[in-house]
Amino acid sequence: MKYKTLKGLQDILPPEISIWQHIEKTSREIFCTYGYQEIRLPVLESTDVFIRSIGETSDIVEKEMYTFQDKGGRSVTLRPEGTASFVRAYVEHHLYNEPAPQRFYYMGPMFRYERPQAFRYRQFYQIGAEAMGIEEPKIDAEIISMLARILGDIGLKGLNFEVTSMGCKNCRPAFRDALKNFLRDKLGSFCSDCQRRFDLNPLRILDCKVPDCISSRQGSPPVTDYLCADCKGHFESLKHNLNMLNVPHTINPNLVRGLDYYIKTAFEVTSESLGSQKAVAAGGRYDGLVDEFGGPPTPGIGFAIGMERIVPLIKDSMKNSDGPDLLICPIGEEASEKAFLLAEKLRMERLWVEANYVGSSLKSQMRKANRINAKHIVVIGDSEIKNGEAVVKNMVNGTETKSALNGEELAKTIRIQGIIPLK
């Protein structure tokens, strides 16, 4: 084989694509009920957009970006996530002048140059939502509730919603110091990664999965003790609102987000049935990001769902039963012409119709009908053409119905069998 997809990239083929469409359709419906509107953003941005927002020292920026020079010598980057591009657009088009909250959603590919692994790709798809202009924690609860609704309506079960507050510019440094003080003298009992994290990103130690690290960090000060009055009030109110909306969740003070811009509310949805990449969606609040991009101080909160993480979770429950509403099986040359024409007529009735173009035995045509999951067949031979009447056979239950041999009548007959034409 000469050509293959690049490492970490994949083709998504028809049997599976129906799951993707199901997820996208369901998401759009729910977004609509909450007033979120679609926004389409370019996949390519000036590299600065990401360095500025995600953080110079983050892993994404340091080693995972698809960055290259365009022909004009500019440094451009394939987006590694959606929020940075979104905020750029938000500021560029002065969307903050619309009445708050401004709510948007997007879906599309993201790119990170990472070593691929189960449920992790270099080109991966996210469905994201962003709510701008409201600081009130009701919007935090609303967006988490909406996320729960989307995932639930898609058909996912057994998900775990974890919520925490990460503090803000004012209180996070205090927590960081307290944590480092707690860890400093027992650093020797942590894994080498955690020892490295101590200076780099001490918060990450809270989320290490090495058993020794888990036990060694027992009794570490919880973030929630170090929140400033503002953050604490926000967090308390968020919890209250989540309970009001009956969103099942657990408080996980050890939850850590990877991007620099998150403050206050952070959340993550995980599934135990996924192996090591178990986060299916995650998000948080990013109140300082708009001013970072030169806009007015504007609060914002959002999340992203990882498509590749949820597709396998519903793969088994969604059997693909797609097939034509009708397969026309002609016998003989004249019938073949008739079938060709009839198929076109029936498609004008918004039915999925196939006609066999190569003449073969009826038996093999029937086998094909079965194989491609055709819901009905109609056999056309000399006598059908002569009488202007044919038998429509329902391939699911075997019943046969006589019908006049023209587009309208055939369409009617098929609809009686319970086939709903496409909109």
Place this chain on the structure above:
RNA sequence: GUGAGUGUAGCUCAGCCGGUUAGAGCAUCAGGUUGUGGCCCUGGGGGUCGGGGGUUCGAGUCCCCUCACUCACCCCA
């Protein structure tokens, strides 16, 4: 970037201590007396055994290199 594992037909895999023309199931195509499917039966097509080198009378099998894929770490959706 680090570590481990796996590469044989379209797919899932078997192939013993190296030994004739490399196998099975599924899939595919064609048939199984005139125009009725799924089950069953018969047959056909399809493989430079990932690639290169070496050892040997002889390599899918042993050794080395290389490439690809997978899983895990880091990190993340």
